[in-house]
Amino acid sequence: MKRFFTLLFAAMLAGQxxxxxxxxxxxKYTITGTTTVSVGAANKDISGNIDIPAEVENDGVTYxxxxxx
Numbered sequence: 684m685k686r687f688f689t690l691l692f693a694a695m696l697a698g699q700x701x702x703x704x705x706x707x708x709x710x711k712y713t714i715t716g717t718t719t720v721s722v723g724a725a726n727k728d729i730s731g732n733i734d735i736p737a738e739v740e741n742d743g744v745t746y747x748x749x750x751x752x
Contacts, residue, residue: 705741712739715749723752 711725
């Protein structure tokens, strides 16, 4: 059982180390998978309506937005 939790913890750390952020306009994207991202506000002072695209491109890769943070 101890080995299972050690492996689970190591896998979670590896996933966190892989996450990368990039900003497009007022939105900050965090890469969560090979072609998926989570989106949030790059600036806490954003107000009003915000258009969140279904997809965003960065460094030649098109990512699908799968969650809003």
